[in-house]
Amino acid sequence: xSAPVVKVQGVSKIYYRDETPVPVLExxxxxxxxxxxxxxxxxxxxxxxxxxxxxxGIDRASSGRVEVAxxxxxxxxxxxxxxxxxxHIGFIFQLYxxxxxxxAYENVELPLLLTPLxxxxxxxxxxxxxxxxxxxxxxxxxxxxxxxxxxxxxxxARAIVTDPTLLLADEPTGDLDKKSEEEVLTLLQRLNKEFKxxxxxxxxxxxxxxxxxxxxxxEKGALVSKP
Amino acid sequence: xxxxxxxWRNAVRNRLxxxxxxxxIAFLLFVLIFVMTGLSEIQAWEGVAxxxxxxxxxxxxxxxxxxxxxLENFLKGDIISRHAEHVCKFNWFGGYYQDQKNWPPxxxxxxxxxxxxxxxxxxxxxxxxxxxxxxxGALVGIALMKKYDWKVGQRITLIGTFYPVNLExxxxxxxxxxxxxxxxxxxxxxxxxxxxxxxxxxxxxxxxKARSDEDIPKLKExxxxxxxxxxxxxxxxxxxxxxAQFMQMMGNIKAIVAVIGALVxxxxxxxxxxxxxxxxxxxxxxxxVMRTLGFTAGQILGVIxxxxxxxxxxxxxxxxxxxLLIFNVVKLSPDPxxxxxxxxxxNTVATAIGAALSCGVMSSLVPAIRSARRKISxxxxxxx
Numbered sequence: 001x002s003a004p005v006v007k008v009q010g011v012s013k014i015y016y017r018d019e020t021p022v023p024v025l026e027x028x029x030x031x032x033x034x035x036x037x038x039x040x041x042x043x044x045x046x047x048x049x050x051x052x053x054x055x056x057g058i059d060r061a062s063s064g065r066v067e068v069a070x071x072x073x074x075x076x077x078x079x080x081x082x083x084x085x086x087x088h089i090g091f092i093f094q095l096y097x098x099x100x101x102x103x104a105y106e107n108v109e110l111p112l113l114l115t116p117l118x119x120x121x122x123x124x125x126x127x128x129x130x131x132x133x134x135x136x137x138x139x140x141x142x143x144x145x146x147x148x149x150x151x152x153x154x155x156x157a158r159a160i161v162t163d164p165t166l167l168l169a170d171e172p173t174g175d176l177d178k179k180s181e182e183e184v185l186t187l188l189q190r191l192n193k194e195f196k197x198x199x200x201x202x203x204x205x206x207x208x209x210x211x212x213x214x215x216x217x218x219e220k221g222a223l224v225s226k227p
Numbered sequence: 228x229x230x231x232x233x234x235w236r237n238a239v240r241n242r243l244x245x246x247x248x249x250x251x252i253a254f255l256l257f258v259l260i261f262v263m264t265g266l267s268e269i270q271a272w273e274g275v276a277x278x279x280x281x282x283x284x285x286x287x288x289x290x291x292x293x294x295x296x297x298l299e300n301f302l303k304g305d306i307i308s309r310h311a312e313h314v315c316k317f318n319w320f321g322g323y324y325q326d327q328k329n330w331p332p333x334x335x336x337x338x339x340x341x342x343x344x345x346x347x348x349x350x351x352x353x354x355x356x357x358x359x360x361x362x363x364g365a366l367v368g369i370a371l372m373k374k375y376d377w378k379v380g381q382r383i384t385l386i387g388t389f390y391p392v393n394l395e396x397x398x399x400x401x402x403x404x405x406x407x408x409x410x411x412x413x414x415x416x417x418x419x420x421x422x423x424x425x426x427x428x429x430x431x432x433x434x435x436k437a438r439s440d441e442d443i444p445k446l447k448e449x450x451x452x453x454x455x456x457x458x459x460x461x462x463x464x465x466x467x468x469x470x471a472q473f474m475q476m477m478g479n480i481k482a483i484v485a486v487i488g489a490l491v492x493x494x495x496x497x498x499x500x501x502x503x504x505x506x507x508x509x510x511x512x513x514x515x516v517m518r519t520l521g522f523t524a525g526q527i528l529g530v531i532x533x534x535x536x537x538x539x540x541x542x543x544x545x546x547x548x549x550x551l552l553i554f555n556v557v558k559l560s561p562d563p564x565x566x567x568x569x570x571x572x573x574n575t576v577a578t579a580i581g582a583a584l585s586c587g588v589m590s591s592l593v594p595a596i597r598s599a600r601r602k603i604s605x606x607x608x609x610x611x
Contacts, residue, residue: 050604058519058603079523086521093607097516101236111520113229158520 004067005166005198006032006055011064013050013221024050025221028064032166037192037199039212046218048202049170055200056089056168057081069165086114090159090197094171096151098143104130104154105139111162129157132195133187149180156187160197167191169201173208185211230526234533237506245538248502252495252542252586253549256579259491260550261561263575266484268408268566272470275406281344281466282311282446284433286459290319295459296428302435306449310442311435315340316417318431321389321564324375330563331371333385333394335417338364344436347404354400362419365396368410369403370568374558392423411567434466492582495539499590503535507594514598515606524599531598535591536584543583547576 008030015022025047032038040048053059054066057073058081066073069088076084085091098107108129112122130136133153143151152172159167169188173181189211191197201212209215217224239245284302286292301307302314318335338359342348350366358364367377377383377398385394396415404410421428437443447463454461464472507514514527522530550571553559560569 053604053607056519058607079525082518082521082523085519089519089521091519093516097512097607099233099513099516101240102233106232106236110233110517113233114521114526119229 003034004031005034005036005069006030006200007065007067008051008055009065009067011051011054011061011066013047013054013059014062023221025054025061028221028223030216030223032198032200034198035192035196037189037211037213038201039209039215040200040202040218041204041206041209041215042218044204047221048218051218052168052170052200052202055166056091057085086111086162088165090162090164090167092152092155092159092167092169092172094174096143096148096155096175098151098154098158100143103140103142104135104146104157107143107154108157108161111158115162125161126157129161130154132160132191133157147180148176149183152176152180152184153187156184156191160191160195165198167197167199169199171202171204173203173205181205181208230530230533234530234537237510237530238534238537240506244502244505248499249538249542249545251498252539252583253545255491255495255498256543256546256583257550259488259582260546260571260575260579262484262487263578264550264554264569264571265561265566266480267572267575268569269470269480271406271408271572273467275408277465277467279347279466280437280440280443282435282437282443282463283317283466283469284435284450284461284463285431285469287451287454287462290431292459294430294433294461295457296430298454298459298461299430299433301453302433302450307435307446309438310446310449311437313340313344314433314435315344316430316432317434318417318420318429319389320385320387320394320415320420322385322387322394324383324385328563329375330567331375331385332412332564332567333365334412334414335420336414337417341414344434347406348402348409349404350400350402354402357399358414358416361397361399362416362422363395363397364399365413365415366400366402367398367413369401370407370410371413372398372401374411390420390424390429392420394420394423407570408568432469488582492586495582495586496590499535499539499586500593502538503531503591504594506534507531507591507598511598511601511606514601515603518603519607528595528599531595532588532591535595536587539583539587539590540580543579547571547579551576 008028011025011028012023013025015024028051040051042048050059054061055068057068057076060074071084073081073084099110102110105126108126109122112125117125127136130139133156135150135153135157138146138150146154172188173184176184185208188199188201192199201208203209284294284298286294299314299316315337316335320333320335322333323330342355354366358366371377379398379401381398383396383398385396387393394415437446443465450463451461517527518524554569554571560566
């Protein structure tokens with residue numbers, strides 16, 4: 001088996017509502033190997049998105065270790081975490097979260113602005129990413145001029161444009177119609193198989209989960225199965 | 228530079244709001260430039276006045292009261308001439324040319340002494356000879372000549388308002404100086420004014436040049452002591468004090484300018500802060516997304532600050548551009564009598580830019596810091 005891209009060991013996360021501790025994740029252990037495609041399932045409030053956020057380095061664990069692409073995230077400063085996300089993480093949101101005032105091209109280019117790439121190199125990367133998601137011809141459209149499925153494909157292009165180590169998708173088909181859902185899932189499978197991207201996808205939908213190589217179930221903040 | 232499209236698109240995202248903010252900033256900065264230009268014009272006169280050793284004798288009750296013609300003999304006499312020279316009668320005429328919008332600053336002077344007393348004026352010997360020989364002669368500043376498209380040899384009529392007579396003047400020469408304000412002035416002969424006033428011998432002020440700086444206090448003491456118990460007691464002051472006193476007639480303009488400046492800045496900051504706070508609230512999720520993509524808190528801070536500075540600077544460009552056009556190109560003056568020249572100075576432009584920059588930074592600092600510091604996970608959960 002290939003080296004793990006994600007190594008979660010004994011991770012707990014506690015939120016505080018006023019002063020009352022609310023445990024969300026308890027003693028989670030999870031590994032995701034290079035080229036793996038993991039579906040993270042569970043009922044609402046089971047801690048799926050929290051676990052995804054911990055792996056993405058946008059939230060910090062209360063205890064335990066989260067290691068992604070060889071970096072122990074709790075040891076990184078906020079600035080180092082930002083650099084880590086920029087280099088290793090591609091994040092796909094349920095509601096696409098494109099910047100509405102930017103075109104598809106500019107949205108995809110956004111993560112590249114943080115790199116030292118020249119304008120022409122950025123253009124090559126952006127056009128390649130838009131090509132992969134089949135939207136090169138819509139590069140000048142703003143999000144408002146795109147359908148939900150197209151918006152999500154642009155969001156996927158934005159997630160892959162920096163060639164990240166890991167793709168994290170939080171309910172990527174949760175807001176899409178059936179046809180768009182199939183398109184997005186096919187695209188994720190292609191990214192996993194063809195481009196060997198490790199993917200962790202949070203989903204409620206068993207059909208979406210079926211596209212993954214394996215499924216991990218979370219219930220009340222604990223892993224209940226780990227095939 | 229590569230963030231500029233993002234900053235620009237965000238700035239014009241809500242066009243009406245941005246336009247209103249920008250127009251508000253432009254209007255307020257225009258007001259600031261206007262009052263500051265007034266102040267700098269006053270200070271410019273005081274500054275020029277301070278470079279000469281000229282002394283002004285006026286009635287102790289102020290400029291509107293008349294001085295006796297007999298005082299001239301005392302001023303030209305042995306006692307005073309040890310300390311001063313070139314005594315010149317000097318009356319402001321206060322007339323307009325053709326229309327009450329046109330108030331060229333016209334002064335009645337003695338041709339014999341005006342050339343040496345006002346030695347910063349540069350004109351030809353021929354012009355001065357004609358001025359000395361022609362009772363209706365006038366020496367006109369080059370800027371004034373251009374303003375009214377006058378020509379040497381032309382006869383012009385100035386309608387009196389302060390004095391109940393009109394002047395029929397023949398332009399005999401043009402003068403230039405280093406100070407553009409003085410080039411908006413004109414001089415004619417006091418004896419011509421006196422002739423029109425039927426020999427009433429009205430003198431507003433006497434001007435003279437102190438022989439040295441040390442002579443100035445002596446002159447004040449000697450002249451004012453001489454007239455103390457007369458029907459026309461005098462107040463002898465320097466030209467700088469004269470300029471300052473003239474402008475004090477408009478009130479404590481420096482304090483007014485300071486208050487207006489502070490208010491302008493405060494209102495600008497409050498207005499822009501409101502816009503930026505609204506913009507930041509609307510973009511909580513977007514900021515969280517950008518930080519998820521790898522933007523640091525500092526970069527977010529920079530993008531929001533840059534947006535606010537951009538809007539403020541566009542407002543400044545509008546205000547500076549329009550004021551330069553109105554005052555420096557078209558050369559409009561809010562009051563041609565008090566301000567024959569009303570030019571926006573480079574330091575006023577710099578102050579307006581500084582005010583816009585401060586407004587841009589101060590108005591967006593709080594929303595920018597809040598946005599940059601908000602936890603990403605909280606921002607992603609926010610429903611706007």
